[in-house]
Amino acid sequence: MFQPSGVLVVDKPSGISSFDVIRRVRRLSGQRKLGHAGTLDPMASGVLLVMMNKATRLTPYLTDGRKRYRAEVLLGVQTDSDDAMGEVTNQADLPPQLSREQLVDALTAFVGRVQQVPPQVSALHVDGVRAYKLARRGEEFEMPAREVEIESIDVLNVALPKVELDVRCGKGTYIRSIARDLGRALGTFGHLSALRRTQVGPFDLSLATSLEQLEALGMNGLFEHLVPPYEALSDLLPLDLDAEACRRVSMGQNLFLGPLPQGVYRVADAENEKELVAIVLSDGVTVQTKVFTAI
Numbered sequence: 001m002f003q004p005s006g007v008l009v010v011d012k013p014s015g016i017s018s019f020d021v022i023r024r025v026r027r028l029s030g031q032r033k034l035g036h037a038g039t040l041d042p043m044a045s046g047v048l049l050v051m052m053n054k055a056t057r058l059t060p061y062l063t064d065g066r067k068r069y070r071a072e073v074l075l076g077v078q079t080d081s082d083d084a085m086g087e088v089t090n091q092a093d094l095p096p097q098l099s100r101e102q103l104v105d106a107l108t109a110f111v112g113r114v115q116q117v118p119p120q121v122s123a124l125h126v127d128g129v130r131a132y133k134l135a136r137r138g139e140e141f142e143m144p145a146r147e148v149e150i151e152s153i154d155v156l157n158v159a160l161p162k163v164e165l166d167v168r169c170g171k172g173t174y175i176r177s178i179a180r181d182l183g184r185a186l187g188t189f190g191h192l193s194a195l196r197r198t199q200v201g202p203f204d205l206s207l208a209t210s211l212e213q214l215e216a217l218g219m220n221g222l223f224e225h226l227v228p229p230y231e232a233l234s235d236l237l238p239l240d241l242d243a244e245a246c247r248r249v250s251m252g253q254n255l256f257l258g259p260l261p262q263g264v265y266r267v268a269d270a271e272n273e274k275e276l277v278a279i280v281l282s283d284g285v286t287v288q289t290k291v292f293t294a295i
Contacts, residue, residue, distance in 0.1 A: 065201025
């Protein structure tokens, strides 16, 4: 049975879940083994990576990729979920004559390696229970802060009470938390009123295909849009091996590669540079090999 393998870059519409996208792609492709990297909330739209068949094994490496968002924040209004899907719990006036400069100054505190408190309505666990379940039951609890890395936050547009931001960040960052914390930093409230993910790793919106376009393309057209596994890992460092070394790695044999700097590497077939053979992880001392394709 033909089982194409690769990554499909989908432009998810707002109003449906990430798993709804998986269901649609499963129906269109006839393939059962699918996964996605980096869940988007139903309210959000934008880049969603869908992995097919063997490419589902790439999920940990694609999920770790840098992400970029265009976020709309509504100041002066608090919701219980920190986004527009929740119930309004508080309102307050905005600071008088709030300027772009004040917004930029407030946002600087959120850039870098920072401690961020996730929203209470989230899938994270608190004492073994999903936080959103505790919130729905009306239980009192606190979300522990965790470290995230935010590369930059730029103010794109100011049309108070709305502010549009461009956010570049790492894994685990909640844009809802940025919206909430920006409101607090300004002495008011804030929540995320709209969100569009514009990039995941090397994949941006210019490479994304809508579900409507995929339906129009049909099954074969969908398969033509799959990004091959080796190409999908273009953010990883390439590790060049000769044909014999590639064969041994593909069989799970350990190789003495000499000093290998810390990092995650992709290995292509020496005779077919587009074919992913393995992923190699090095901590600078020891090397671990994850076989992808046997030669």
